[in-house]
Amino acid sequence: MSGNLVRRLAIIGAALACAIFFLARNGIKQGLDLVGGMYLAIQVQDSAGTMTAQARADATDQALEVIRNRIDQFGVREPVIQKFGNDRIIVELAGIDDEERAMNLVRQTAFLEFQLVKDSREFEAALPRIDRAITAALPAGELEQVDTTRSQSALDLLFQDTTAKDSAAADSAAASAAGPNSRPLSSLLQPNGAGEFVVAKQDMPKVQRYLALPEVQRLLPRNTELLWGDSDLGQGAALFRSLYVLDAKPFMLGTALEDAQAGKDPQFNETIVSFQLNRPGGRTFDRITGQNIGNRIAIVLDEQVKSAPVVNSRISTSGQIQMGGAPMTEARDLALVLRSGSLPAKIEVIEQRQVGPSLGQDSINKGIIAGIIGIVLVVAIMLVFYRMAGLLSVLALGIYCVLVLGGMAGFEATLTAPGIAGFVLSVGMAVDANVLIFERIREEILAGRTQRMAVDEGFKHAMSAIVDSNLSTIITCLILYQVGTGPVRGFAVTLIMGVIASFFSAVFITRTFFMVYMDRKPATKPISI
């Protein structure tokens, strides 16, 4: 064997060793479509369209940190959380089984505010004027006849022995007296203790629409904000929501929180989240609770009142959010988002994809079986047509497979379902270079060249076709990579690796094997091709 040949074999051996090393060290990363999981694309909301590109980019960066923090605490194996473009975040969570929970964890702004609950008398005094403003502002058709009998009987179910019944009766009497449209808002509100009303759930959109009117906003008493409670009251068909009258200016924000933990209130067996405040927060809390004993404080998360406890005594550095009968997981997630801080702005999910574990496993199993059968077919065709040369190319093909997989492991590329197809396809295409060369050698032999000459010429002449055609495939794959996401990218990467490896395999590895073969074969024996 010549020194040249030894060198060539050494290069092949080194390439193989590299590939095997990467495969053993990194393994092959499998895409979400194979392992199952969730993919989310998120964008910072800018509904007013007033944010500058820089502001959006900054908000995106901050949101990314918060989301990363939350996911880390939630505990997902190898999550992918990355910025995409200027103002987008891609989140990939493999093997997630409770997608709704994960979604909420990512999506929640978790902006926490502490606000005082106001006495509702001031607001009630403004109600008649608000009613008139609504009647004036909206066309008559929009103010449907208010079905007071329904809300009254439903309320009876909820508040058997409160004054609500009386006031509702009085309200409905007043409503019928003054005509259906004269009290569009107040007829839907039922007082429920200091600073709180309840609204039948089906009336919520209507109330929301009324409250959003600029005319109504103007008539609200100074520093007053109306916010909904975060969960339904009552049960079955009769569901209600609380509407709180709050002091618009929060006296403390979630930034004052130092820690939050989920737990159970032993006394009432209620789910709670207890929180610790930092020093300045503790001082504020101490002062405000001291001044407001007997009043209510609302703990507001993302513009919804989480709980509104009555202050019984002065509290300084710790407090709790009561969550009633909510499941423990919900409390844990709330504590988690409170600990990891709020998002800098509202975000919206703009794309959501999810693959269940069974589909992923199915793709792997079937893809592998189909792939093996496909490759066996290629091997059979090559052996039948080119015999010894075919065998050499099949050997080279074996090395080719290891190289492609090793390359994917080395670049930490992701294998996806289309990627499996891409890999198998690339095996079919990889033999193309060999076929080109072998056909060329046959032609040269038929043209009367000596064996050695035919082999050399064959490899030489097939080169330009191989280079041109492979480059065109690489070009399309690069574009595909630029444009595609997830599975498609996986496909493009696999095919690029395949094309590069097939080039090396056909031009270098098969050639080397040919040299060894020619070396060993008696010179008089014809080439088996």
Next chain:
Amino acid sequence: MLRLFTNANYKFIEIRRIAYIGTAIALTLCVAVGLFNHFTRGAWLNYSVDFTGGTLMQVRYSEPTNENELRAVVQPAVPGTEITRFGAENEFLLRAPRFTEEGGNTVERLTGALNGLGKQYEVIRTEAVGPKVGSELQVKALTAVVLSLLTILIYLAFRFEWRFGLAAILAVAHDTVLTLGFIAVTQMDVSLTTIAAILTVLGFSMHDTIIIFDRVRENLAKSGKKVDFIEILDRSINETLPRTVLTVGTTLATLLALTLLGGHTISGFALIMFVGIVFGTYSSVFVASPLLYEIEKRWGDRTKVKIGSAPAAPATRAGATV
């Protein structure tokens, strides 16, 4: 030596007019099917949520369930949802036209509604794409196809002559149209993966054409004298025929295995490539090469190539230089 088409001498270019008619019919059919779809279903192709935006959900029930049961709970929550049986016995595909409903996202609405049925089910996959992402992906997919064609054209113009590049690009555009026609006929979903399949077909078909053109280039260079271009083309196609048949054979064999056994995610993808590669192989012989002839006839360098009517005398055998 097991050889296919040894010394083949088929008159591919002489029969180009038949090929033109065939190609014209095929292209017309594709456009016709597209138009038919456009008028009966509102779109040339059956675009998936990737491009239209909306929500798709595949669910599998562990107990007997039918579409009507699902429709009863889903329709009120998410109006306009299409429910179809999918593959296995109790598996269904839910397609909702939107990404968000009033006051909530569609996926959550759908799961909420399905939970209301009170039967055990598994979500196999969800694809929910907001309108913004949908239109972005449309633009991206289109850009990808156009950009691929352009870059390859530039590359070919650089490596060959522009006339070769033009012929190759037109042939590849032809394959793209035929493949799209196949997708239109079968009403397959057009998703991002479909675009990947089409681009692969494009690359493969280009590959095929390049191998023939490479041989044409070589034969032109070898024959020094003024030669008949039809003969050069025919000879080049015939000489590369064994390679074409073998490579296409191995590629189609792998794709066939993937189509038949690859499972749902892979098989549609593989089928499109299978069909596309058949078209691509046809076109490299019957579209790209005749086109190259037509282009040479009009704008070719007459000092090197002789373009005339096909020789009346029996054609010279391949391998014998004129």
